[in-house]
Amino acid sequence: MSTDITPFRIDVDQADLDDLRRRLAGVRWPVQVPGTGWSRGVPVEYLRDLVEHWATKFDWRAVEERINRHPQYTTRIDDHELHFLHVRSPHEGALPLLLAHGWPGSFAEFLQVIEPLTNPADRADAFHLVIPSHPNFGFSGPAGAGWDSRRIAGAYAQLMARLGYDRYGAQGGDFGAFIAPDLGRVDPGHVVGVHVNAATVGFIPFGDLPEGTVLTDAEQVRLDRMHRYLAEGNGYFQIQASRPHTLGFALADSPAGQLAWIGEKFHDWANPAGSIDADHVLTHATLYWLTNTGASSAQMYYESMHTRHWPTPSTVPTGVANFAEDIAIRRFAEPLNTITHWAEYDRGGHFAALEVPDLFTADVRTFFRTVR
Secondary structure, eight states: OOOOEEEEOOOOOHHHHHHHHHHHHTOOOOOOOTTOTTTTSSOHHHHHHHHHHHHHTOOHHHHHHHHHTSOEEEEEETTEEEEEEEEOOSSTTOEEEEEEOOSSOOGGGGGGGHHHHHSOSSGGGOEEEEEEEOTTSGGGOOOOTTOOHHHHHHHHHHHHHHTTOSSEEEEEETTHHHHHHHHHHHOTTTEEEEEEESOOTTTSOOSSOOTTOOOOHHHHHHHHHHHHHHHHSOHHHHHHHHOHHHHHHHHHHOHHHHHHHHHHHHHHTSSSTTOSOHHHHHHHHHHHHHHTOHHHHTHHHHHHHSOSOOOOOOOSEEEEEEOTTOOOOHHHHTTTSEEEEEEEOSSOOSSHHHHOHHHHHHHHHHHHTTTO
């Protein structure tokens, strides 16, 4: 099997952009119950405006040019072609760091933090960054069965070795907070530390709390948020974890459907809700649409619920940044993780690198100073 690392540049065929605009011009809109706002899902008025912006104002070519300023590559690992950014710091002694995105995000979540992480004022904080598109996402494209977080972590361990990195860190949010800890589990001899945000499995209680558990006020707030999510906001998870193929027809055929499916999460999971700029939301919607990975990205949920690889205790030093919408609780994270850093913030949501790049960057630096 080839171990070549091949330069990559995004250059979307104009015909694909023309087809997208044609589809956006012909959307058939649903009839909704008047006056219900966001209580039953995405309001049609909201999506009409966003689709209009997508069709008439959003400039994919400008996004493409911005991404192409950073070195990108592909390489074949575990019989799959992986796309990744590899941005080296100008500073000697920079620590290699893999950044792992979640759903419905992408490598583009990290564009705002590349410069401050690779070229900080204090060179002692510098990182060489490796930012992959996960199998089934973006320019890594649809993959076969079995790509759970542990298999992805194994592929990334090979990727870091192939890039010549013997000692490195891992950071991830959402599903990246599955992958980064698993990278520590599969490659503990080389991973010096793991940092997560938007952490769930392995960082929250599983099942009922032990009798007699007394929570602090802050812990109770996070537990209540978790319960609200499970009761009212978890439907997408159950669908993607059980019937991703059925959902996939709508995501692959309708850009408005794709936008509604992920746009709801960019709206609801932000802090405050709805605060993420339309162009950021549309950048991700366009990435999913052009690569036809709206359906395939849902497979990550199916794999996570049908995996044999549940989290096991890790000895790798682990840092947690809990932003305003996160639900991790330290006492429930400690049995499976060696927690050496825990920070709580009153702003920032699920997409921290996108929403609060200043806080995200500062917390990543703070944690990795302890393990460099």
